[in-house]
Amino acid sequence: MTFVQLIDCKTSRFDEMNRIMDRWVEKTRGRRTATHDVIGRDRSDASHFIEIVEFPSYEEAMRNSNLPETDQVFREMVALCDEMPTFVDLEVVRDEQLYTDAVRRLFGTLATAGELPPLNDLIAEGCHSHDPVNPQDTIGLDAIRREYRMWRDAFDFTFTIEDLIEQGDRVCARWTWDATHKGEFLGIPSTGRRVGMSGMTLFRFGEDAKIAETWWQHDQLGLMEQLGALDELER
Numbered sequence: 001m002t003f004v005q006l007i008d009c010k011t012s013r014f015d016e017m018n019r020i021m022d023r024w025v026e027k028t029r030g031r032r033t034a035t036h037d038v039i040g041r042d043r044s045d046a047s048h049f050i051e052i053v054e055f056p057s058y059e060e061a062m063r064n065s066n067l068p069e070t071d072q073v074f075r076e077m078v079a080l081c082d083e084m085p086t087f088v089d090l091e092v093v094r095d096e097q098l099y100t101d102a103v104r105r106l107f108g109t110l111a112t113a114g115e116l117p118p119l120n121d122l123i124a125e126g127c128h129s130h131d132p133v134n135p136q137d138t139i140g141l142d143a144i145r146r147e148y149r150m151w152r153d154a155f156d157f158t159f160t161i162e163d164l165i166e167q168g169d170r171v172c173a174r175w176t177w178d179a180t181h182k183g184e185f186l187g188i189p190s191t192g193r194r195v196g197m198s199g200m201t202l203f204r205f206g207e208d209a210k211i212a213e214t215w216w217q218h219d220q221l222g223l224m225e226q227l228g229a230l231d232e233l234e235r
């Protein structure tokens with residue numbers, strides 16, 4: 001079970017403390033067990049800092065604490081604090097990855113039959129979509145919805161998300177796409193063929209927690225081959 005430790009301290013010498021932490025990171029590289037570390041400063045008190053450290057489990061946190069470098073850096077940091085730091089140990093009982101949930105919702109919505117929803121709860125009005133198969137970026141929610149409708153009019157399809165990784169304001173999805181060609185696509189009449197491709201999409205979220213930018217990578221050449229579009233070129 002994920003374990004989180006909160007370290008609450010007051011110091012007027014944060015720059016010095018920061019340098020100590022940098023040295024600890026360097027000395028323990030490859031051996032420390034923390035997976036995420038965030039330090040926040042109190043907006044109402046510039047000397048008040050809270051560090052949030054995440055570990056895969058309590059046992060891994062104890063392994064981290066038992067490193068000799070950890071004990072040394074703790075003593076050095078305490079010496080820079082205005083008072084003794086306090087610690088809160090937390091077993092995580094609920095963990096929501098809100099950006100990854102939004103990405104899952106988008107893929108699910110795109111693959112759902114019927115009228116395409118407005119998507120304004122997921123995508124920002126000024127969103128930029130980058131796709132190497134398009135000569136220009138698709139800019140704006142309305143233009144992005146038109147592009148999505150073009151795919152939906154041409155295919156009945158499903159997405160399978162193989163991997164979903166969130167870091168900061170970005171989410172990367174690796175997916176596979178399985179479809180039936182039911183309508184005209186880039187000048188190719190409906191073939192009724194079952195087709196598929198794999199790809200990756202990087203999503204950047206804005207301050208409003210909506211998708212602000214996307215980068216698509218997919219095997220469109222392979223798709224065109226499956227649709228028979230390359231047959232004439234091979235003759």
